[in-house]
Every structure is written in C-alpha cells, then in structure tokens.
Amino acid sequence: MGHYDKLREELFNNLREQEQAMRFNSGKPQYSLIDLHALEPCARVLEFGAKKYTRDNWKKGMDLTKILDSLLRHVAALRSGELIDPESGLPHIGHIQCNAMFLGGKNNIMDIDEAK
Numbered sequence: 001m002g003h004y005d006k007l008r009e010e011l012f013n014n015l016r017e018q019e020q021a022m023r024f025n026s027g028k029p030q031y032s033l034i035d036l037h038a039l040e041p042c043a044r045v046l047e048f049g050a051k052k053y054t055r056d057n058w059k060k061g062m063d064l065t066k067i068l069d070s071l072l073r074h075v076a077a078l079r080s081g082e083l084i085d086p087e088s089g090l091p092h093i094g095h096i097q098c099n100a101m102f103l104g105g106k107n108n109i110m111d112i113d114e115a116k
Contacts, residue, residue, distance in 0.1 A: 041094030042101065048088045049098070058102050071099035 049057065074085065074095040085092050 039097060041091045042097035043094075044090050045088065045094040045098045048090060058098075059105065061105075062102060064103075067099050067102045071096060071103070074099065 046058075074092040077085070078092040078096070083091060085095055088095070
C-alpha cells in the first residue's frame with residue numbers, strides 16, 4: 001500500500017468515526033435509484049418540444065385523453081418496429097417517457113382524479 005493510499009484510508013476512517021448530521025428521509029422518494037442516463041431520450045424530446053411550443057409548456061397541464069392518445073401512438077409505433085419518430089427524428093421511447101411524465105405531472109393529477 002502506497003503512501004497516498006494510507007493517507008486516503010486514514011481520512012475515510014476518520015470521516016466514518018465523526019458524528020454524522022441527522023437526516024429525516026424515511027418515506028421520502030430515493031431519486032438516486034433513477035438512472036438519469038436512461039432518461040436522456042426524454043430530455044431530448046423535451047428539448048424538441050421547447051422549440052416547437054415553449055419551454056415547460058407541458059407544465060400548464062393537458063387533457064388526460066390527449067396525453068394517453070399520444071403515449072399509445074408512440075407505443076404502437078414502437079411495437080410495429082418503428083424506433084424513430086418521423087416528425088421529431090427522436091426515439092419513440094423518449095416520447096413515451098415524456099408522456100408518462102406528463103401523466104404524473106402535478107398539473108395533471110387533478111385530471112387523473114377526475115377521470116375516475
């Protein structure tokens with residue numbers, strides 16, 4: 001073990017022995033479980049949408065049926081073997097991810113509750 005390895009190990013041991021700050025995270029979502037790289041197609045579609053409409057346009061809320069229609073069109077295209085959306089030139093999976101996010105967006109929760 002080299003000199004720097006010993007210093008690093010000693011530093012980490014000292015940090016482990018120090019009292020840690022209290023955190024009350026029980027029951028809170030563990031966003032660190034999300035693979036952010038897997039969401040890159042979603043981010044690319046949001047960039048496309050920001051140019052086509054405006055940035056964060058989706059946050060204004062949308063009709064639940066229109067979101068589901070869009071999501072299912074992209075699922076159907078993907079199931080038929082089409083990987084890339086012809087209009088945007090982006091993967092259908094990104095559009096599916098976006099529509100799923102739109103369904104869960106706070107401005108659309110009311111629409112989902114009303115649809116019951």
